[in-house]
Amino acid sequence: MTALHDLIARFARIGATDDGGVCRLAGTARDKEARDLFLHEIADRGLVPRIDAIGNLFGVAMLAPASTDVVMTGSHLDSQPTGGRYDGVFGVLAGILAVEAVRERCRANPGAARRNLAVVNWTNEEGARFQPSLTGSSVFAGALSLKDAYACSDAEGVTLGEALSAIGYCGTTPLEHNPVGYVELHVEQGDRLEQAAGDIAAVSGAWMTRKISVMFEGDYSHTGPMPMALRRDALRAAARAIEALYQEVASETAGAHASAARISVHPNSPNVVAGRVRVWFEIRHEAEAVVSAISDRFLKRIERESGEIGVGLSIAADERRAGTVLDPGGVALVLSAAADLGFKAMTFKTITGHDALAIQKSVPSSLIFVPSQGGLSHNPREFTAPAALDKGYAVLTEVLWRMVTAKA
């Protein structure tokens, strides 16, 4: 589908990195550039633009003017610093084309549309610059207050509210329709579809994720003369904890995933033993009991191992994202649409977070995956073949058509 591939290529130029990836952190000039172009695409297609206070950007097709209901589709335009060309943006761009295609089909079938249809870009899905992630969709779903969302600050102390205001995306025109369903199309970012040679996954729900950020408190000293036995090196304690997390997960036979990917070291000078270090840890598994067991063992172990070298620790943040069950009706719909189109579809839970998981808290939501080559994501080499993207687009369009026209 040339229009889709062309749009993806155009957006990939915004924040393009030398290694073929993109860097479009939320609230930056690059984010603004992508939003501006998306807004232009919305206007160009005669969709009605709406921008809410947290910067979620909608394009509404008034398919059924008598209805106050709207079906939504979309994803996010922001990326990780080492982002690929598909993560998020694929769902937004396939979404706007699918909205257009459904509108054409409605025009060819007068009276068929019973609901309106909107494409949406959610603010700060990635959580790279501002934590927590899924910010715009969580505010939309009522799970996060606008005030708390605005107050999230980046490493330099700039708040999300300030950043959005600076790029002109604290909107005043929220979506007026009543959302009755949401469908998100995304690249898998794992390798299960590829391993199973599947075309489409109807995602049934999400693993549980626990995000714990730990502050290690030692003491500052000169790296030279301070006797080794007297050092209270917070960076050493953090280093032990990072390795400990991997070991605790490896010793857990249930197959959990875990990571430590962000660290903040004070003062981070070559000649000062670090006195204060914060590390962001994540533990993921389908079963909450497994996440709890690993994190309990992990926290006990790092407290002991840090204590051995005179470093104390405290929990700076502890977020438990419960395992989500997505709308079962949506799963059935996606499977049936995919089957009707002749694609090989399967169902499994997602390990990654997605806006659909946040939206599910207030609106029945569906999540559709297409394969990712090698399961590689948050990496400039992220890749999905054009034909595989097209299958996702076709399923999305069919699902949206059925949702907009369904009698119930």
Next chain:
Amino acid sequence: MTALHDLIARFARIGATDDGGVCRLAGTARDKEARDLFLHEIADRGLVPRIDAIGNLFGVAMLAPASTDVVMTGSHLDSQPTGGRYDGVFGVLAGILAVEAVRERCRANPGAARRNLAVVNWTNEEGARFQPSLTGSSVFAGALSLKDAYACSDAEGVTLGEALSAIGYCGTTPLEHNPVGYVELHVEQGDRLEQAAGDIAAVSGAWMTRKISVMFEGDYSHTGPMPMALRRDALRAAARAIEALYQEVASETAGAHASAARISVHPNSPNVVAGRVRVWFEIRHEAEAVVSAISDRFLKRIERESGEIGVGLSIAADERRAGTVLDPGGVALVLSAAADLGFKAMTFKTITGHDALAIQKSVPSSLIFVPSQGGLSHNPREFTAPAALDKGYAVLTEVLWRMVTAKA
């Protein structure tokens, strides 16, 4: 000595931190403020100011106008981010007062002075913002080119040349006299004087230091779905290496010191397995053979341990600071001056780097220590009692007097 304590208190207000320490990184507005005040103190005392191209700032007392020789004393006004109130600034301020005192004594003893005398503040001793450390003194000694010094850049890519130019301290008036000796007074930053209940150390030389910064190269991926066995986590490899360094040093019976105090993680986002991490390691010992043995074992071990998890490594920088022998005549002079003043003096090697070690490469240099409480340094709680500072000042003054008036 009230004037000394008052001056220390005044300078401690420049870049004062909430916890009682100071943060005066080289080339910042705070550094400029300290330099400006020091320049004012120089002018106030009728000393002749000189500023060279790397920003070393001198105040010359013309004690023997017929002589082209100058004896120098001083240290540095810059600090670590978590600096104390004495490190560096003590030697500069005791120095300017000692220059003044020697000048008064020369006035009372006409014809006694055979050489001129200067106090100096060396640029970027700490190496916190710009590496390598000892920048100004190394350029002065001819061990580092001005071009290379200017090109050192901070974490944001600002060069030292740009930073000095921005604060107006790329000078055009280098010292015109011929330096024939240098004496630096400093707090010990270790606890050997305190342990021995000594007043003064005449430092005989320095330990060897090897500074190795290692780049760990893994691959970026999503922290969620990527199977644990396929992750190539550069932060995990770095964490293993930090712990490995401590273990290798502990297994070395000779008593070496080592640290890993600075880390740079890319992209440092909570949801991206780190693909590239750099860590700054240091290994210190009196004997070069010990440093070599530990670093060889360490590098082999981390290459193997990183390789096990798919992470490659390369040496980004490897600086070997040879063990230095300071001027033996200077050690004897300091010991004799201290003894004549009734102070308990001892001699040992320094573990920390100091400008005197750089200056020794071109000018006979001496280094005098006074005790540090608990050996604590690069810490806001760094402390030396006023009476202990006074003893250092008294020895410095006596040593400078003897150097300025000596016949040989």
